[in-house]
Amino acid sequence: MKNNIIRLTALTAFAAISFTACKKDKVTTPEPVEQELITTVRLKVTKLDDMSIKTFTYKVENGFGSTRQGTVTIDSVKLAANKEYSVEVELLNEKETPAEDVTKEVKEESNEHLFVYQSSPTTGNGSIGFGMGNKDGNGNPFNQTIRFLTAGAGKGAITVTLKHEPTNKAATTPDATGGETDVEATFPVVLQ
Amino acid sequence: MYRILIAVCIWLFAHLPFASAQDNCNIIVQCRVVETHNNQPLFPVSVYIDEMKREFETDEDGRFQITNACAGIYHIHFHATGYEHLVKELKIEGNTTLKFSLAHIDKELDEVVVADEHTKTIIQSKSQLRRMDITANSGKTLGDMLQAVNGVSVLSNGATIAKPVIHGLYGNRIIILNNGIRQEDQQWGSEHAPNIDPFLANNITVLKGAAGVRYGTDAIGGVVLVEPAAVRTMQGWGGEVNLAGFSNNRMGVASALLEHGFKYIKGLGIRVQGTLKQGGNYRIPGHWAANTGTRESNYSATLAYKKAHFGAEVFYSHFNTELGVYRGAHTGNEKDLLFAINSDTPTIRAGFTYNIARPMQHIRHDLWKLKLNADNRAGAFSLVYAYQHNFRQEFDVIRGNTDKAQLNLTLNTQTLNLNFDHKAIGHITGQIGIDGIYQENYMQDGDRLFIPNYRSPGVAAYAIERYRWNKLTLEAGLRYDYRHYEVYNPEGNNQAIVRYDFDYSNASGTIGIKHKIKPNWEWTATLANAWRAPQANELFSAGLHHSAARIELGDKNLQPEKAYSLNLETVYNVPDKLHLEASLYTQYINDFIYLSPGADILTIRGYFKSFGYKQTNAWLNGADIAFRYNIVKPLEANLKASFLFARDVTQQDWLILMPADRVSAGIKYTFNISKSLKDVFVGVDGRYIFNQWRIPANFDAIDNPRPPAAYTVLDAQCGVTIYVNGQPLYTSITIMNALNQQYRDYMDAFRYFINQPGTNVVVRFRVPFNFYGLKSKN
Numbered sequence: 022m023k024n025n026i027i028r029l030t031a032l033t034a035f036a037a038i039s040f041t042a043c044k045k046d047k048v049t050t051p052e053p054v055e056q057e058l059i060t061t062v063r064l065k066v067t068k069l070d071d072m073s074i075k076t077f078t079y080k081v082e083n084g085f086g087s088t089r090q091g092t093v094t095i096d097s098v099k100l101a102a103n104k105e106y107s108v109e110v111e112l113l114n115e116k117e118t119p120a121e122d123v124t125k126e127v128k129e130e131s132n133e134h135l136f137v138y139q140s141s142p143t144t145g146n147g148s149i150g151f152g153m154g155n156k157d158g159n160g161n162p163f164n165q166t167i168r169f170l171t172a173g174a175g176k177g178a179i180t181v182t183l184k185h186e187p188t189n190k191a192a193t194t195p196d197a198t199g200g201e202t203d204v205e206a207t208f209p210v211v212l213q
Numbered sequence: 214m215y216r217i218l219i220a221v222c223i224w225l226f227a228h229l230p231f232a233s234a235q236d237n238c239n240i241i242v243q244c245r246v247v248e249t250h251n252n253q254p255l256f257p258v259s260v261y262i263d264e265m266k267r268e269f270e271t272d273e274d275g276r277f278q279i280t281n282a283c284a285g286i287y288h289i290h291f292h293a294t295g296y297e298h299l300v301k302e303l304k305i306e307g308n309t310t311l312k313f314s315l316a317h318i319d320k321e322l323d324e325v326v327v328a329d330e331h332t333k334t335i336i337q338s339k340s341q342l343r344r345m346d347i348t349a350n351s352g353k354t355l356g357d358m359l360q361a362v363n364g365v366s367v368l369s370n371g372a373t374i375a376k377p378v379i380h381g382l383y384g385n386r387i388i389i390l391n392n393g394i395r396q397e398d399q400q401w402g403s404e405h406a407p408n409i410d411p412f413l414a415n416n417i418t419v420l421k422g423a424a425g426v427r428y429g430t431d432a433i434g435g436v437v438l439v440e441p442a443a444v445r446t447m448q449g450w451g452g453e454v455n456l457a458g459f460s461n462n463r464m465g466v467a468s469a470l471l472e473h474g475f476k477y478i479k480g481l482g483i484r485v486q487g488t489l490k491q492g493g494n495y496r497i498p499g500h501w502a503a504n505t506g507t508r509e510s511n512y513s514a515t516l517a518y519k520k521a522h523f524g525a526e527v528f529y530s531h532f533n534t535e536l537g538v539y540r541g542a543h544t545g546n547e548k549d550l551l552f553a554i555n556s557d558t559p560t561i562r563a564g565f566t567y568n569i570a571r572p573m574q575h576i577r578h579d580l581w582k583l584k585l586n587a588d589n590r591a592g593a594f595s596l597v598y599a600y601q602h603n604f605r606q607e608f609d610v611i612r613g614n615t616d617k618a619q620l621n622l623t624l625n626t627q628t629l630n631l632n633f634d635h636k637a638i639g640h641i642t643g644q645i646g647i648d649g650i651y652q653e654n655y656m657q658d659g660d661r662l663f664i665p666n667y668r669s670p671g672v673a674a675y676a677i678e679r680y681r682w683n684k685l686t687l688e689a690g691l692r693y694d695y696r697h698y699e700v701y702n703p704e705g706n707n708q709a710i711v712r713y714d715f716d717y718s719n720a721s722g723t724i725g726i727k728h729k730i731k732p733n734w735e736w737t738a739t740l741a742n743a744w745r746a747p748q749a750n751e752l753f754s755a756g757l758h759h760s761a762a763r764i765e766l767g768d769k770n771l772q773p774e775k776a777y778s779l780n781l782e783t784v785y786n787v788p789d790k791l792h793l794e795a796s797l798y799t800q801y802i803n804d805f806i807y808l809s810p811g812a813d814i815l816t817i818r819g820y821f822k823s824f825g826y827k828q829t830n831a832w833l834n835g836a837d838i839a840f841r842y843n844i845v846k847p848l849e850a851n852l853k854a855s856f857l858f859a860r861d862v863t864q865q866d867w868l869i870l871m872p873a874d875r876v877s878a879g880i881k882y883t884f885n886i887s888k889s890l891k892d893v894f895v896g897v898d899g900r901y902i903f904n905q906w907r908i909p910a911n912f913d914a915i916d917n918p919r920p921p922a923a924y925t926v927l928d929a930q931c932g933v934t935i936y937v938n939g940q941p942l943y944t945s946i947t948i949m950n951a952l953n954q955q956y957r958d959y960m961d962a963f964r965y966f967i968n969q970p971g972t973n974v975v976v977r978f979r980v981p982f983n984f985y986g987l988k989s990k991n
Contacts, residue, residue, distance in 0.1 A: 059817050081817045090815050126612055133612075185545065185612060188561070196552045199560060201610060202545030205819035 059123050060084040061113040062181060062206040064098065066169070069105045079181075079206040084116065095208060098179065102212040105152075106169040110136055110181060112204065127183070128165060131157035134203075136164040137182040137195050140210075147175025147212055161190040177210040238283035238885055239846075241308050241789060246275045246291060249316040251637070255293055257416075258315065259442060261983065263288040266941050268981065270344065270416070270442075278788065281891060290447075291315055298447055335420070335427055335677070336688045336725030337739055338780040338796045340364070342417040348943060348979050349930075352457035352466040352490070355389075355411045359437065362419045363794070363853045364837035366872040371539050371963040372462070372495045372970045373507045374406045378960065379421055380798060381833050381857045381871045382434025385748050386774075388424075389437045391580065392528055394599040395429065397626035397652065398578055401750045403962065408532045408578035408603065410511040412455060412468040412488045415442035421837075422798055423778040425721035425743025426675055426690035429648055433743045433776040433802065444517035444526070446482035448474040453981040461949075461973035463565065464492030464507070480519045487512040493567040494537075498955045498971040502963075503540040503563030504570050509533065522589065528582040536576075537569040541966045543610050546818040547763075554918065554965045575606040575618070592635040601626040609661070621657040622664070626650065643678035650696075654749065662703065663756045664749045671696035677723075688725040694718060696746050702753050717746040717773050736783040743778075747771035751806050751826045764814055766825040774828075775803040792841040798834070805831035805861075807868065810915040824915075830862040833871075847884050853877045858907065866909045869916065872960055873905035873923075888936065895931040902926075905959045921964055924956035932977075943979040948972065 061080040067073070077098045082091025100106065114121040127134050134157075140149040152168025181204070188199030195202065246255045254275025261268045262279070264287045269277040284306050291299040296315040303311075340362045342350075350358045356375030359365045367375040368383050379387050384403065389396040391409050398408040411417075418438040425432045445451050452471040458464070472484035490509035494501045513530035541561040544550040553560045579602045586595040602625050606618035632646035648671075655666040677690035698715040723741035730736065753767040782796035809827040813820045835857040843849050859871040881896035905920040912919065932945030953972045957964040 062817070081815060084817045093815060130612060186610065195548060200545075200549075201543065202549050202818050203612070204817055205546055205548070206817065207819075 058084045058114045058116055059112050059204055060115045061111075061120075062204055063111040063113065064181070064208070065109040065111060066098075066100065067107045067109075068101070069107060075100075077208060079208055080115065082115075084114070095206075097209045097211050099211045099213065100149075100169070100171050102171055102174040104171050106171070107166065108169050109166045110183075112183070124165070131163045131165070132159055132161075133186050134165075135162060135184045135187045135190050135198055135200070136167070137184060137193065137198060138164070138167060139180045139182070139194065141178045141180075144172065145175070146173040147177035147210060148172045149177070149179055149210060149212075157190070171212050174212050177212075178207055179210055180205065180207045182206075238281055238888070238891070240279075240282040240284060240305055242279040242282055242305060243310040243788060244269075244277050244279065244313065245311070246271050246277075246293075246313045246315060248296075249314040252314075255296070255315055257443065258291055258293040258296075260292070261290040263290070264939070266936075266939055266981070266983065268344075268983075272341075281885060283888075292443070292445075292447060335424070336679075336686065336727050336737055337424055337741075338421045338737065338782040338798070340419050340421070340794075342414075342419075344415055347411065347414055347417065348455070348977070349932075349945065349947075351412065351455050351468070351977055351979070352459060352464070352975065353411070355407050355409050355417075355437075355439070358411055359417065359419065363839045364421055364796070364835075364855050365419055366855075366875070366960060368403060368870075369958070369961045369963075370404045370542075371502065371505055371961065371967070373492070373505060373536055374404055374538075376400075376403065376406055377419075377437055378872055379419060379435035379437075380800070380835055381859050381868075385431055385745060386433040387435050387437065388428050388432045389439065390428070391439050392441055392530075392582060393584070393597060394580060394582055394601070395628060395650075397601050397624060397628075398576075398603045399605055399622060399624050399654075401748045404538070404574075405605070406536075408534070408576055409439055410468075410488050410509070410513070410530070410532055411439070412470075412511075413441050413486060413513060413530065414439045416440055421796070422739060422780040422800065423721075423741040423743035423776050424723070425741065426677060426692040426723040429673055429692070430671075430694050430696065430719075430743070431745040433745060433774065433778075433800075441515070444482040444484050444515050445472045445474045446480050446517060446519050448476045448479075449984050451981075451983045453979060456978045458976045459492065459973055460975070461970050462492040462495035462505070462507075463567075464490065466490045478518075482517045482519075484515045484517075485512070486514070491567060494563055494565050495970045496565075497559075497968040498953050500559050500967070501563045501565055502967055502970075503559065503561040504537040504573070505539050506535075506537040506567055506569040508535040508569065522587055524584075524586045526582070526584040528580070528584075530578075530580045532576075532578040534574075534576050535569055536574045538572040538574065539963055539966065540570075540572070540610075542963055543572045546816075547821060548819065550965070551917075559967050571608045571610045573608045575608070577604045578602070590636065592633055595630075595632045595634075597628075597630045597632075599626075599628045601628075617659075619661045620663060621660055623653075623655050623657075625653045627652075640682045641678055641680050643676065645676040646674070648673040648675070661756065663754065665700050665702040665753045667698055667700040667749050669696060669698045684729040686725075686727040688723070688727075690723040692721045694721070694744075698746070698749070700749060700753065713752075713769065715746070715752075719744045719773060719775065733787055734783070734785045736781070738782075739778075739780045741778055741780075742776060744773050744775045746773050747806060747826075754826075757821070764821050764823040765808065766811065766823055768826045771806060771826060771828060772804045774806055777801050777803075789846065790843055792839075794837075794839040796837050798836070800833045801862075802831040802833070804828040805868075807831075807861075810911070822915075829864060831868055832860045832862050833868075834858045834860075847882055849881045849883070851879050851881075861909070864909075867907040869909050869912070870960070871905070871907065873920070874903040876901050886933075890933055890935060892934040893932070896929070898928045898930075900926055902958065918965075920959040921957035924954065924958075926954055926956065927951045941981065943977075943981075945977045947975040947977070949975065 064077045066075045077096040080094040112123040114123055138151045142148045150170040154164030154167035157163040182195045183204035184198050184200040185203045186200045192198040246258045248255050256271040256273050256275055258271040271277050282305055287303045289301050289303055354375050356367045356377050359377045360367055366378045368378050369375040376383050385401050389407050399405050420436040423433055424436050428436050450473050455468040457466040468488040470486040475481040488511045492507045494505050511532045515528045517526040541553055541559050582599040584597045605622045607620035609619040629649040634644045650671045652669045673694040675692035680687040695718040700713040701710050704711045721742050725739040727737045751767055752769050754765050757764050778800035780798045785793040806826055806828055808824040811823040811825045814823045837855045839853045841851045854876040856874045859868040861868050877900035879898035881894055883894045885891045886893055902924055904923040928949050929951050930947040935942045950972050955968045
């Protein structure tokens with residue numbers, strides 16, 4: 022009887038020690054790295070008339086996934102009316118120094134990605150029409166580079182959407198393409 | 214296949230008219246087991262009848278019932294920890310009531326103390342799933358299985374992830390005790406199902422309402438006790454094999470258990486158990502649900518040693534699951550989500566496959582438990598130490614080629630309980646004890662930030678005293694908890710680690726009264742409180758829910774939630790005639806933590822809705838009613854209903870995401886065909902879930918679409934116990950959603966995207982076996 026109690030007490034004491042013993046071991050707090058972070062969409066726009074180059078930036082400092090967006094920079098896309106432009110979209114992670122070029126990865130997986138462009142208004146002054154874009158490895162649209170055909174002078178907006186694993190690459194609106202949105206950037210447009 | 218099954222059911226039906234007339238094996242024997250010295254009921258006592266090869270277990274009142282017995286002579290074995298092994302020879306001639314008494318092993322003690330849990334009971338509104346209920350639902354997840362309990366519903370992510378909801382509360386507001394150990398498996402997440410293999414359980418008890426005193430912090434909504442049978446220490450072999458096949462997702466489940474009582478070391482027993490499960494995409498009416506497969510492999514081992522006044526047990530269990538998450542529920546931004554919601558057909562087309570792709574979860578849960586107990590003249594002591602390791606990996610849909618998980622969360626928990634049940638002082642029995650807990654939660658380098666790392670120790674002390682006099686039992690308990698959190702949160706633009714320290718402490722109390730007005734009629738009233746500290750996700754979460762396409766924001770200034778609940782319950786029982794259980798409850802929760810909509814946040818993926826954790830005062834009122842009636846003896850009808858009114862008192866509005874009212878009804882016909890085909894049953898069950906119209910006024914702004922319409926689902930089942938040379942084989946066929954009904958449930962996170970699963974035909978087999986080392990004699 023007594024033996025049992027002694028046994029239990031000893032075990033309790035032992036357990037209590039082992040319980041508190043594991044207290045101050047180091048907890049390494051990992052550097053949180055947002056996977057696949059994109060902070061910046063850059064449009065590199067070349068005027069076909071004179072091959073002059075302009076860049077427009079859409080940047081949310083903390084990209085995606087953070088609860089604080091940080092500084093948001095959105096350039097107005099100022100272009101000449103009734104001209105044709107060759108456009109290349111670049112994606113960057115500027116949280117890294119030097120900035121990481123995410124475009125490369127997206128290009129490598131062009132089969133699983135699609136850039137979709139929308140103009141508001143869709144036609145008329147201030148609108149932009151979209152010409153042919155580049156293709157993915159299977160010959161389907163990828164549109165990382167594309168032609169812009171500006172309409173008459175006016176104000177509007179364009180939205181650049183990057184879709185991951187779209188179900189229909191021939192579609193021209195983000196809903197119809199299916200898949201998940203990786204990037205959605207809306208630039209104000211001024212055509213002069 | 215389907216047709217054959219239906220044919221079998223019809224064949225069974227065809228036997229109905231003459232079946233009951235065929236033999237005279239319809240004797241019912243009511244049994245009660247008490248302690249020799251003080252006449253107190255004993256439970257759990259496992260009972261085994263040689264000739265029938267059937268096993269029973271006593272309920273809290275020490276009772277069990279032998280049904281469908283034929284006249285004859287039987288040998289009946291009684292088993293309970295700390296008590297002598299009793300074998301009785303019985304001559305059964307007709308319906309009768311019998312009483313058995315077991316003596317404590319130590320004959321020197323004239324005054325017997327309560328050993329272990331045998332007469333321990335806490336006064337609380339409760340329901341139980343017995344061995345047979347568990348068998349009838351084998352292969353289902355724990356959450357799904359618990360839906361059979363009145364007042365319990367589920368919060369689900371499709372058909373494979375289900376969390377129990379007790380009286381409208383879930384997650385951190387309920388506790389699951391796995392083999393006596395508080396399960397710590399990151400239960401804060403709504404898509405984190407309990408990591409428990411239900412095949413471990415011999416019975417599952419649900420305590421409804423606050424039960425903070427005995428079970429500690431977080432037991433606001435209730436407690437689920439998953440209890441395995443006592444390990445066999447009587448010499449010989451025993452065990453069982455369970456098999457189940459599900460047609461809908463072509464899922465197979467196999468589970469086996471083997472136990473052995475050693476011959477040369479008396480009192481030493483071992484049990485090993487394992488379960489394998491694999492299912493593919495499940496089918497909703499008209500479509501396959503993409504990437505909804507499931508895989509599970511679990512095993513456990515127990516080694517137990519029992520002597521007259523000393524017992525020791527070591528238990529280890531391993532749970533391992535891979536779960537596919539419906540591909541269409543993983544959306545990029547609010548527009549994607551809206552498109553998926555508005556689409557009539559699943560946005561992702563799929564066929565059948567067993568493959569599980571991203572998005573998916575992979576979870577491992579290990580539990581080590583050591584239990585020591587001893588008793589002497591003063592009472593019974595027990596010491597339980599447990600270590601749990603929970604490792605949860607979530608694999609997102611990502612760009613690039615990697616097999617790495619985007620979330621690798623580890624939660625290590627150590628718990629210690631020291632309990633002392635003192636001997637009866639007059640009519641008073643009771644227990645005092647201390648609890649300790651130490652937790653560490655951490656993620657891995659490179660993880661998507663979701664909840665920060667933390668460390669948390671806690672201690673508690675409690676006392677519960679019970680006064681039992683005639684037909685009245687009074688119970689009162691007190692507990693004091695202290696919990697500390699040390700959180701390391703990355704903050705600001707450079708994500709520097711900031712340390713936070715939180716201290717929470719609170720007292721809980723309970724008062725219960727149980728009155729047996731007549732032997733078959735009792736009522737219970739419980740007034741109790743419980744509390745919980747805000748969890749790390751509520752304090753710090755700062756991230757996106759992919760399936761909800763919204764950002765959730767924690768609040769460091771949240772206060773602990775405090776709940777006060779009052780439960781009234783009455784149980785009226787006329788064996789084999791009727792059984793009525795009615796309970797009313799009211800619960801007031803101070804500083805109830807909930808998600809409230811905030812400002813839209815602009816991200817590189819466009820605007821997102823944000824939700825912040827806020828506090829309010831909530832008031833939950835409800836009722837559960839269950840009624841069982843034998844119209845004629847073999848024909849049993851049952852009716853169940855649950856209602857819940859959940860109010861936000863501060864804003865005078867309804868609370869969001871509360872289960873809708875429900876009613877269910879069923880009818881079951883049981884009969885015997887012959888000596889080798891017994892306990893044959895056919896039954897139909899229907900349940901009607903109301904549309905949840907009790908929603909907040911701003912519902913449209915925070916959730917979309919509105920709660921789905923009311924629905925009715927019909928299930929049908931039939932089964933038979935086949936005896937081959939006296940060896941029983943339990944088999945049954947269940948058809949779930951027999952009409953292939955299309956419906957959605959408000960508490961299902963996939964209700965935005967797809968319907969609930971269609972028809973599912975389940976075939977089950979269970980073969981228990983038992984070999985005694987000695988031929989029974991006494």
